[in-house]
Structure formats: structure tokens, C-alpha cells
Amino acid sequence: MAIAQNMMNNKLYVIHTQHTVGRDPNNTSVINYNDASRKHAVIYWESNCWKLTDFSSNGTKVNSKLIHHQTVTLKMNDLIQFSSSQKDNWKIINIDEPRSFLDPVAENNEIILLNKEGIIMESQTTNSYVFQNNENKWILDNETQEIELVNGKIYLINNVQYRFIDNESLSKTLLNADITKNACFKLFISIDEENIISKIEINDLELDLGNRVFNHLLLYLVRKKQKDLNYGVNVDLCGWVNMDDLYTSLGKELLKEVDAYYVNTLIYRLRKNLMKLQPYGFLFANIIERKKGKLRFGLPKFEINKEHAFA
Template identity: 60%
Template structure:
């Protein structure tokens, strides 16, 4: 995240990917000084740099030099002055890429979200924040998924936070074709004790290896496959109640399985995907959740059985 701060006003501003400054109330940062224009300037993220463009009548000072109707590439410790007021000096203190974040309503906590998604561990509760196939940010609170909206208060570990969408434009344009063309593949040993999973994207394969969460994925895929065979549409098929899933997984893994164990598997899967290069983070929604139910989220999948696995 990029920051500018004003020592005299004791104020810190997080720069948004398209951050407008001026007297107009629709600007990202509203300044009321009379010599600041309604649309005075814009600071924006482009080609891995932060740029400042002056749009005003009076100009903007950068390090004491007047910038008028021109663009400047910001550097660390630059001093920016939008008005002639002596206390209107903003110092660049961070030039990282833009990031989405949760801001605590009644406190000072800020939770930064990695562009590839984040697992937030707050006390005993773990939350997953990631993008779904429609490229909307989603919060998984352990019982259901909520599409995040700006200006709405969300409770995280007993505290209220608002979510701000703040990301580089190129991140929002990246992914639709990749996820639509992807096929999830499972390779099973004859006794199904070993299961290897991979995500095939054209000529690229992302290898998830032989892990316990593959048993959960196999069960959910088979339930989706069953619904599809009965003619249920892809958008509504495959939902499994958690109680039924616990019983099935207990039988499969030969041990007692409860909702906590299932949630742990899902978090491990998402954590693995978020770190799997280059595109694993695009599939963090591979398991979808609504209250009391789960399902496998991708449309394309294969189950390959009776194969010797090393």
C-alpha cells in the first residue's frame, strides 16, 4: 500500500489506485481550502509506479517546484503541496502497489489483503478472503461466503470492519479466460488411498500433489457429477450438507470427522493454492460455501482411476 502523511495535521492517507484530490465531495480525498480546485489532481498506479497529474488552475507543488497540468512520477519522501496553506504539506512515506484492506470502525487496526488473496487468523477464528470466478472479493467466515461490498460493516472476531477495494487495474483484467478454460483433474490409485490432483490450463499444469484435502475434493466432485447426470444445471448442482459430508468423510478416512476438521482442510487447500505459482490463487474458490453446505466450484473436471501412483 502507498501512503502520504501530513505531520502537522497528524493524518495519514492510503493512496487508491485512482486517487482524486479536490474540493468536490466525490473526490477520494476532499480538501476544503479555497485555492484548491474542485478536481485538483489525481494520483494513480501505472506501470508499477505512482504518478501524480495536476489538473488545477493554480498548480501543485512537488518539493517546492510548481507542477501545472503535467505528470510527475512520485518518489519516496517527496513533499506535495496542493494549496498555499503552510500546513498543507504531504510527504510520501510508502510507494508499494495498491492493496485492498479492512479498516476497523472503532479502532486503528487495518488488515491488508494480498492481491492473490489472504487467510486472516484473528484469535481462534480464520477467515479466507479471495476472488470468486466473477472476480468479486469474497469473505469466507467458516460457515458461509459473503461477497464484499464497500461501505458495509463486517464482523471479524467480534470487531466491525469496512472493506475497501483498492487494486491495480491490470489485476482486475487478468483472469476470466484462465479460470473458464481450466480443468481440475484427479488421479486415483486402484484402492483410492492415493489421490493426486492437478489443474490443467491449456498446456500448463498446476500440481497440487497427493494431499488429504484431495479426498474432500473427490467426494464433492462425485456429488456434483451425480447431480449433473440427473440433469441439474451446473450453476445449482453439487451442494452437500455439512452433516452428510462429515459422515461420508469419517467413513472415507476411517476416523471421526467434524465441521472443524473440514474447515481445516479447506483452509489448507486455499493456503496451498494462494502460494501455487503462477495461477493457483485464481482457484481459491475451488470449494464454494453457503450456510451449512459446500460444493465443488469449477465446471470442468476429470476423474482418472486404476492408475499406479508413485
């Protein structure tokens, strides 16, 4: 993610994939000087590098060289001057590929960079999870529902307000959809159903989630989805489980009290394990889908292998 620093006040600017600069208030960054144009210049990501194109009347200086209606490739430590004033001189301090991010409304909070593995934002009361689904849309799971993030909109996450900035590279290669499309989620269950192993098989590759408590939750959701499919329920509608029913059924199975906190803890641990599974575990962030008051198993292909022998 490219970052520029104001040389006078040290303010940092996260550079957007199409970052416009000028006097017009609709620019990404606004500079209010008489010799700056309304649409002065644009910085953008193209061909795996950052470029600056000047559109102004008076030109832009890059490393003291005047650029007028020209395009230059930006490098680390380049100095950019948009007007005769020294107050908006920028220094390029990062030229990494653009990434989407959560921009805090309050200046005393840090920017949260998003990455393909997903981000778990922990607090004392809530663990929020932000990830990309199979359609490459950014999703916020706030332990109550899943929300599709919209560019420029403000969201309350763990009691902090953030503006979501969709900053994906326009030329960025999409994740291979065939990986998730061809994957099969498999559950291996002991005779007494006390032990459950889960794996994700992708052709000859196996991602092993092991024998974990969260597998009991996955088994319950998979069985619900299979039951709905057997009854002919539309695939887009099948598998949803009411949380109250889930608490009761899972509690009986585990011989303990199950509530929202316990279920969210299982989902949190499941996603942490997925993020660790190389190379494709992060692609299965939607293994459990959520909407208000309901959960369901999110993958299209699955198998239940009963009476599996455990060593």
C-alpha cells in the first residue's frame, strides 16, 4: 500500500488506486492554494507501479523537476510539490501494491489494512472478522450478522467507527474460483461421535483441520444442510439454523450449556485455524455463513464419513 507523508506536519496519506489531488472538494486529497488547479493531478496504480499524471495549469514538481501534462513513475522517497506553497509537499514513503483498508473516523485510531487471509479484530467484548468471500467482496462478521462492506461507508466495529475504503488493484488477479468450487469438505466421525476430524480436499491437496470441538458445530450445520437438500429445498435457501435451536441441540450433544458466546468462540477458533492452513485455508472463510439469528454451512460440497476408526 502506497503512503505519502506531508513534509510539514508529518500527516500520512494512504494512496488510493485512483488518488486525485486538487482544489475541488470531491478530490481524494484537497489542497487549497490559488495556484493549484481544481483537478490538479492523479496518482494511480498501473502495470505494477505507481504513476502520477499532471492535469494542472501550473504543473507539478517531482524531485524539483516540473511535470506539466506528463506522466511519471513514482519511486521511494520521491518528493512531490503540487503548488508553490511548501505546506503540501509530499514524500513517498511506501510504494507497495494497493490494499483495501479501514480508515478510522477519529484520528487517534490506527488504519487497519486488510489482506487476503482476513483480519480478526479482537476486543474485550467482541471478535469481529473482516474477510473476502468467493465473489471477492469484503464482508464484516460482527458475531451477529454478516455485512457486505460498501466503499466510503462508515461502520462501527468493536465500538470504533471506521470508513471502509475499497482499494483493490483494478488489474489484480482474482483468486482462482475453481479452488473453492472443486473443494470438498469431509467429516470423519467415530462410532460414538465423540471424535470428529474435518478436512478440506482440493484435488490431491488436503487441508487438515484436525479433531477440534468446532467440528461438532460443523457437523450439526452440515447435517441440517443435507436434510434440507434431501427435502428439495432450494440450494440458496437450505441449511439455515435458528440460533436458539442450535444452542439446544448442540448443548445436548456436548452435554454442556451452549450460548451465543460459546458458539462465537467456536467460530472464532475455526477461522483462526483456517487462516493458518497453507496455502488456501483463507479462501474458506465462508465455511460458516451468518445472518441475524441464524447460521448455516456455507460450502457446496461435503461428505460425512461415519464409523471412522480413530487410532
